[in-house]
Amino acid sequence: MWVEGRVVDRIDWNDKLFSLFIEADIGNFIPGQFIKVGLDIGDKRIGRAYSLVNAPDSPALEVLLVSVEDGLLSPALARLNPGDAIQVSSKASGYMTLDEISQGKHLWMLATGTAVGPFIAMLRTPQPWQRFERLVLCYGVRLARDLAYLEELQALQSANPQQFSLIPCVTREKIPDMMQIRLPEALRTGQLEQAAGLKISPEQSQFMLCGNPGMVSDAQQILLDRGLQKNLKRKPGHITMERYW
Ligand SMILES: Cc1cc2nc3c(=O)[nH]c(=O)nc-3n(C[C@H](O)[C@H](O)[C@H](O)COP(=O)(O)OP(=O)(O)OC[C@H]3O[C@@H](n4cnc5c(N)ncnc54)[C@H](O)[C@@H]3O)c2cc1C
Ligand SMILES: NC(=O)c1ccc[n+]([C@@H]2O[C@H](COP(=O)([O-])OP(=O)(O)OC[C@H]3O[C@@H](n4cnc5c(N)ncnc54)[C@H](OP(=O)(O)O)[C@@H]3O)[C@@H](O)[C@H]2O)c1
Structure with missing residues (x-):
């Protein structure tokens, strides 16, 4: 309707x-x-x-x-x-929400392009800040000018330096203090863990993957290889996803 x-x-x-x-x-x-x-x-x-x-x-x-x-x-x-x-x-839908996650101390949010949007919605509410010890937003774009909401996200990082890490990855130009790498590659090589100062583990990590379907599939496979599991209604796991096309 x-x-x-x-x-x-x-x-x-x-x-x-x-x-x-x-x-x-x-x-x-x-x-x-x-x-x-x-x-x-x-x-x-x-x-x-x-x-x-x-x-x-x-x-x-x-x-x-x-x-x-x-x-x-x-x-x-x-x-x-x-x-x-x-x-x-007339109604919103979708299951990539914090209500669908049952465990974990660290929330990793991986977004390409416009898929940063749902994570900003979450970060604008108290829930993730109250639930998770650490929040990591990995934001992959082609060019630095594609980093929408950057000032708001940087302000969140300045205000919460112990809890929130913002990791912009810009693939098609070199920007000082930003990685030039696709998100799955940065995950595979350990560069995201290094930048966040956190280790990924099934005991502590929850992942939300959103945006480009290639990124979502590749990142998911890397996480499955690391022992994390898909988050399903009938079997809670660690990886929650939304593909934009
Ligand atoms: C659950 C869900 C949430 C979505 N949220 C957003 C959102 O917040 N913002 C947004 O811009 N789009 C979002 N999309 C994509 C959006 O629904 C449309 O597919 C997009 O706007 C293209 O529509 P179109 O009619 O212009 O192109 P179409 O004629 O339908 O062409 C589709 C093609 O455009 C490309 N494409 C689609 N979406 C994107 C995108 N976001 N970034 C890069 N390439 C894309 C793909 O190659 C795709 O095959 C979302 C999709 C889903 C399934
Ligand atoms: N962004 C722009 O300036 C621009 C300009 C003109 C038109 N558009 C339109 O916008 C649409 C979307 O552009 P977008 O830049 O928002 O989204 P995008 O093409 O999904 O790119 C966003 C980020 O995802 C990365 N990526 C792409 N495929 C990947 C994969 N398989 N695995 C991992 N990472 C992957 C890109 O890296 P790579 O750079 O390595 O691909 C980039 O860093 C295009 O289809 C186009 O129609 C955008």
């Missing part, structure tokens, strides 16, 4: 990457969940999933998007401005 919403603001992080703020009545949701956003294009409604970035108590819904070249919906969403109408699913 769809409800009509309205765009109330936008942030442009670069010429392809943007956040939309939307007023729409969708009820409550759990950080990590996504909504469907739709537009009528021609005589068809085109809807796609977008993770919520805002905390549940904020007045507007917030989504972070990249305009995919030749994409059906995202370039049209990139042209929206405050005041424009937009369709939104």
Whole structure:
């Protein structure tokens, strides 16, 4: 079911990457969940999933998007401005949430591109800070200009230096003090553990993997080889995933 919403603001992080703020009545949701956003294009409604970035108590819904070249919906969403109408699913869904995790002292969040969004939603609430001794956000992008929300994340790190580690990995340019490596490779070589100052183990680690399906599959395999297991409803484990395509 769809409800009509309205765009109330936008942030442009670069010429392809943007956040939309939307007023729409969708009820409550759990950080990590996504909504469907739709537009009528021609005589068809085109809807796609977008993770919520805002905390549940904020007045507007917030989504972070990249305009995919030749994409059906995202370039049209990139042209929206405050005041424009937009369709939104009446309820959020998805299982990449902290409620689905039953154990662990260290939460590792691995995101490529726009998939940093659901982790920001979690970090904007008290729950992960109260539950985990350590929070590690590994944020893989092509170029430094793709690091949306960087200032907010750096501020979180400055405010919580013992608990929160932000590890940006920029693959297509060399940036001082940032790794130039894909996330699975950084995981395989131990560079993420080194940067976080933490060892990965089935006893202590929980992993959430989100975004590019290649990253999710490769990172998952490395973690399985290290003795971690998929987190399933019927058998709790250590790896919770969401593929964006
Ligand atoms: C659970 C879930 C949550 C999602 N959350 C987000 C989100 O928060 N932000 C977001 O931008 N997208 C998100 N997506 C992807 C989004 O639903 C669309 O697939 C995307 O916007 C492309 O739609 P389109 O109609 O423009 O392109 P289509 O014509 O449908 O083309 C799809 C192709 O675009 C590429 N692609 C799709 N999404 C991305 C992406 N995010 N980054 C890089 N390449 C991509 C892939 O090659 C894919 O095959 C999510 C997808 C899922 C399943
Ligand atoms: N970001 C831009 O500046 C830009 C510009 C024009 C268009 N776009 C559009 O945006 C879409 C998405 O771009 P994006 O940069 O947000 O997402 P992306 O292509 O998923 O790249 C994000 C990060 O994931 C890495 N990655 C890609 N495949 C991987 C794999 N199999 N395993 C591990 N890591 C992997 C990339 O490394 P690599 O760099 O090594 O691939 C990069 O560091 C594109 O399809 C395009 O249509 C983006």
